[in-house]
Structure formats: structure tokens, C-alpha cells
Amino acid sequence: MTNKPIKAIIYTHNHTDHVFGASAFAETPGIPVYAHDTTEYYINRVVNQIRPIISARSMRMFGSHLPHGELINDGIGPKLGVTPESSLHALTPTHTFADQLSLEIAGIKLELVHAPGETEDQIFVWLPEKQTVLSGDNIYQAFPNLYTIRGTYYRDVKQWANTVDRIRDLGAEYLVPSHTRPVQGKQRIAELLTDYSDAINFVHDQTLRHMNKGLTPDQIVEAVKLPPHLASNPWLQEFYGKVSWSTRSVFDGYLGWFSGNPSDLQPAPEQQQANDMAALAGGTDALLSKAQDALAQGNAQWALTLSDHLMLLQPDSDAVKTLRADALRTLGAAEANPNARNYYFTVAREVQDGLIPGFRPRMNLDFLASLPIENFLHAMPALLKAEDTYEAETALGFDFRDSGKQFTLRIRRGVAKVSDGLDSDVVATLLTTENAWKSIAAGIQNPAAALAGDDLDIDGSTLSALKILGYFEKID
Incomplete structure (x- = not known):
């Protein structure tokens, strides 16, 4: 520890534990932040494109939902140390190099x-x-x-x-x-x-x-x-x-x-595989019995594999859930690798207790403001509920009055695409500011509340605009 003043911050890479606490070290405004040319891109990629699944899998791997005893270590540290009350704030690099x-x-x-x-x-x-x-x-x-x-x-x-x-x-x-x-x-x-x-x-x-x-x-x-x-x-x-x-x-x-094995080229749907496995075992009850026997005989991996099929065949069965959770805990208890151990124990709690792993930290508004608005818009196509738009051909405009930037979000029968500029055939245009839309996209502000206030206006058909926005998944 030292009480010497901090003169600069260096990001060695983009991982959460190396960038998202940076603001706590910035004792004075304008402190220089050094990083590689691509670090900001990778930070934005996680924040805007794959945050839900990376968050869930990270919480499993790091055992963030596990009680003491099940959680022993994270592999390269005692614990992740991130909670739902945590606030993430990565400072934008001010000096980069190739x-x-x-x-x-x-x-x-x-x-x-x-x-x-x-x-x-x-x-x-x-x-x-x-x-x-x-x-x-x-x-x-x-x-x-x-x-x-x-x-x-x-x-x-x-x-x-x-x-x-x-x-x-x-x-x-x-x-x-x-x-x-x-x-x-x-x-x-x-x-x-x-x-x-x-x-x-x-x-x-x-x-x-x-x-x-x-x-x-x-x-x-x-x-x-x-x-x-x-x-x-x-x-x-x-x-x-x-x-x-x-x-x-x-x-x-x-x-x-x-x-390379041709049987992997076009495997049967999981439900069909489960039905076939049950038929081979002599029925679903027989399959469950064989899985329970496997676990009792110390073959937890085979029991877990069979439970994959049973969870499809009898997803609400307490006996199936108990089998799967017990197999997971048996594998976890025998595992020296903390990542694997934590994953096994966390999924066991998902199966038996209904745990929903994830991490939705408080997003610092200054951090959101530092992210390019383009990143938020270009993340939208991967959120499209395509099956709802197979017959839809429409476009929505975005006009950010603070920066003057304009974009068109076009939906074309299952595909969404964002382009620069405001096309003439948009059914409506959202008039807002970059920070307001970032707050909406990050789930901090409700669109209805933004409409009721001064943060969001709609030029054109409000019903059409809301219908288009409804085609997209909401990130929890």
C-alpha cells in the first residue's frame, strides 16, 4: 500500500478486473489512461454485445452466487468481489498505441x-x-x-x-x-x-x-x-x-x-435424442433408475449425461432435478479446478433452487457517456426477435439532438441493420439525446418515462415506433 499520488493509469488489457475499477484510482480529473489501441473496442464489445451470456457464465465460473464452503477459490484469487451493488466505471483511454x-x-x-x-x-x-x-x-x-x-x-x-x-x-x-x-x-x-x-x-x-x-x-x-x-x-x-x-x-x-465424425454433422434434435435414449433404456422411469444407479456406483459423469435427456423428458420432476443436482455436486466436490467446481455447484443451485445467475451492476452514468452511441445502436440487430418480423419491412430513425448524429434502423424480414443517416422512408424518428438513449438501452431509464418527460420525443407514428422497438429483446 502507498499514499503517494497516482499520476497515471495503465490498462494491461480489457478484462473487468483490470479496467472497471479505474475511476476509484483517478484522484484528479483528467488523469492520463494508457492502453492498447484495441482495448476500448473490447470493453465496448462486452458491454454492448454479449453482456447477458458472459455475465451468466462468469457468475457460474467464479461462483459468485455460492455460499462459503461451496465457494473456496476463483483460481487466481479468493473471490471475484463483485456484487449487485457494485458500480462499474472504466475510464476511457486517453493515450493509446499499436x-x-x-x-x-x-x-x-x-x-x-x-x-x-x-x-x-x-x-x-x-x-x-x-x-x-x-x-x-x-x-x-x-x-x-x-x-x-x-x-x-x-x-x-x-x-x-x-x-x-x-x-x-x-x-x-x-x-x-x-x-x-x-x-x-x-x-x-x-x-x-x-x-x-x-x-x-x-x-x-x-x-x-x-x-x-x-x-x-x-x-x-x-x-x-x-x-x-x-x-x-x-x-x-x-x-x-x-x-x-x-x-x-x-x-x-x-x-x-x-x-470430423459424420455422426456430428446433423445430430437429431435434443428432444428426439432424449426420446430415443429413454426407449433404449426401456422407458423414462427406467432411464431415471439407470441414472440413479450410475450415481450410486460413483459414475457421476454418466449420471449427469443421462440427466440431460431426463430434463427434457420430465423437466418438472423433483426426482430428475435431485439426480442432476447431486451429480453436479459430486463432480464439483471432486474437482481441483475452481472454475469447474464453481460451475458445477452453481448449476446445481439453478436446477434445484431456481437460481438465475447473472450480474447487473450499476452502470456509472459517466462511463455510459464515454461509450460511442454507435455501439449501442449496432448492438441492436443481435437482439432482434427475428421470428416476429418475417413479414415486416420497416425502418425507424434516430436523431440525437445533442450530437447531431442520425441513424436508420431498418428491419427486413428477419434481419435488422443500422446505417448512418436518416432515410426518407422511416415510419417515425426518435428525437433524443445520446445520454438519454444510452440510459434506455442500459435499462436505467424506462422508455415510457422518457416519453413522459423531456428525454424522448417521436416524430411520426408513435404506435409504429413502439411496435418496432418491441421487436427487440430487452437485456435484463
Whole structure:
């Protein structure tokens, strides 16, 4: 801890725990914020495009709804520390760069270096005079999360390994990861980073080797295990990432979802598969009995798999829910990886207690104001209830009186598209301000209340405008 004044903020990457508390550190207005060129894009992507599903899966993975005892750890920290009362406020970067930026802050010389790995926008900070490197989240004392079960686009693991090599080549005397105690000593750091890079390369290369032999993801999981000297390294225990998850991600990154097995090409609908499984077992009651027997015999994974079918066949059955929850808790209790453990225990509570995982923090109005209005509008097409619009061809205008920006939201038989400018055939135009619409889009302000006040007016058919807005899902 220190009481020295904060002169600048550096984002090593876009993840929530690295940006959304920034305002708490900004002691004075206008404090400089440094980041990679793409960091703001990735922050906006999570906020506007995939927040509902990422929030739900993150809450499962981090065990945010679990009581003490079920929640033991989050893998790279004791707990996430985010509650429904939390307020998120990422400051907009004021200084960005593409590859490398040299600067001096408070008399300390720094090198900010783009170093993609866990995220595409990741950077490390090199203090040459102090022989110290701050590595962000590309290194921590656990097998790296080459894939995260909360969900992510493909993390280029070969690129990640190359970044670790670049950090090793600095010859640092001090290594300061974001989620792990600092490490001192050039030789110790070099050896640690060599093993870290080798583990990532091993998983990548051996996955490709077996892919090229025609193995499916399930088969590759069985084939790829870290060699003993890496598997026993304290920095490579599967306490955050897992080798099995990583091989699946590498496969998908190169070849996509199709395993190569033709039975995976066009599987029967889940309901049909459930019916077929029940018929094979001798009926739904027999299927439940076999699943219960499997759990009693210690085969929790098979019991969980069978419960997938039973939940479709008898979704309201207390016996089925109990079976599924018990299987999940059995798997969770045996799991050393906190991410997996938390996910199992949280879904058990969803099944048995009706828990709805999610995180809807208070959105700071200053933070919302800093986001481009284009992001809010271009997020709308993915919220379209397409099935309600197969016969609809219509357009709605947006006119933001404070910025002068105008847009047209066009619906064309199941597809929505936003374009710049106000088309002449819109059925109505929403007259508002950027901040007012951001508050509506974020769920802070009700559209009806905005209409009743001065924040929103409609030029044209109010009924048509409200009908168009009704075609879109509301983000809870």
C-alpha cells in the first residue's frame, strides 16, 4: 500500500478486473489512461454485445452466487468481489498505441509493449532501469486459461507462447504478474518462463499433431497430457486453465466446431435424442433408475449425461432435478479446478433452487457517456426477435439532438441493420439525446418515462415506433 499520488493509469488489457475499477484510482480529473489501441473496442464489445451470456457464465465460473464452503477459490484469487451493488466505471483511454510506447511517468521510464496472449489487446510494462516487467495476465501461477469456460473468441495460443518468450528474453530481475506474487532472480524467472512457454507450445503442437492424424476433440483430450517435468511444475498446475479445455479450443480455432465424425454433422434434435435414449433404456422411469444407479456406483459423469435427456423428458420432476443436482455436486466436490467446481455447484443451485445467475451492476452514468452511441445502436440487430418480423419491412430513425448524429434502423424480414443517416422512408424518428438513449438501452431509464418527460420525443407514428422497438429483446 502507498499514499503517494497516482499520476497515471495503465490498462494491461480489457478484462473487468483490470479496467472497471479505474475511476476509484483517478484522484484528479483528467488523469492520463494508457492502453492498447484495441482495448476500448473490447470493453465496448462486452458491454454492448454479449453482456447477458458472459455475465451468466462468469457468475457460474467464479461462483459468485455460492455460499462459503461451496465457494473456496476463483483460481487466481479468493473471490471475484463483485456484487449487485457494485458500480462499474472504466475510464476511457486517453493515450493509446499499436506496438510499443516509450514514456516517463513520475520520473520512471516505462516501455509499454503490445503482447497478445490471454487477450488480443494485452500489453506488458517494462521498467528498464529497475529491470522489472509487469506481465499482465499472460503469466500467473497456474496452467494458463488458454480457453475460459465463461466463453471467449479463440485465444491464439501460439501467439501467447511467443509473448512469454519475449518477456523471458528481457532478462528481467523482477517479474510482477497481476494475479501472483512477484518473482525475483534472472535465472529463476528464465526457467519459469521457459517451462510456461513450453507448456503452451506443447498443447498447441500436440493438438495439431493429433488433428492431422484425424483424431476428434474427444480423442485428442485423451491423447494430450503434459510431460512429467511440466505437469509437476508448481506454476503449471491446472488450477485455472485445463489442458483438456485447451486442446478443444485449439481444435476449434483451426478447424471449427465439426469434429470430423459424420455422426456430428446433423445430430437429431435434443428432444428426439432424449426420446430415443429413454426407449433404449426401456422407458423414462427406467432411464431415471439407470441414472440413479450410475450415481450410486460413483459414475457421476454418466449420471449427469443421462440427466440431460431426463430434463427434457420430465423437466418438472423433483426426482430428475435431485439426480442432476447431486451429480453436479459430486463432480464439483471432486474437482481441483475452481472454475469447474464453481460451475458445477452453481448449476446445481439453478436446477434445484431456481437460481438465475447473472450480474447487473450499476452502470456509472459517466462511463455510459464515454461509450460511442454507435455501439449501442449496432448492438441492436443481435437482439432482434427475428421470428416476429418475417413479414415486416420497416425502418425507424434516430436523431440525437445533442450530437447531431442520425441513424436508420431498418428491419427486413428477419434481419435488422443500422446505417448512418436518416432515410426518407422511416415510419417515425426518435428525437433524443445520446445520454438519454444510452440510459434506455442500459435499462436505467424506462422508455415510457422518457416519453413522459423531456428525454424522448417521436416524430411520426408513435404506435409504429413502439411496435418496432418491441421487436427487440430487452437485456435484463
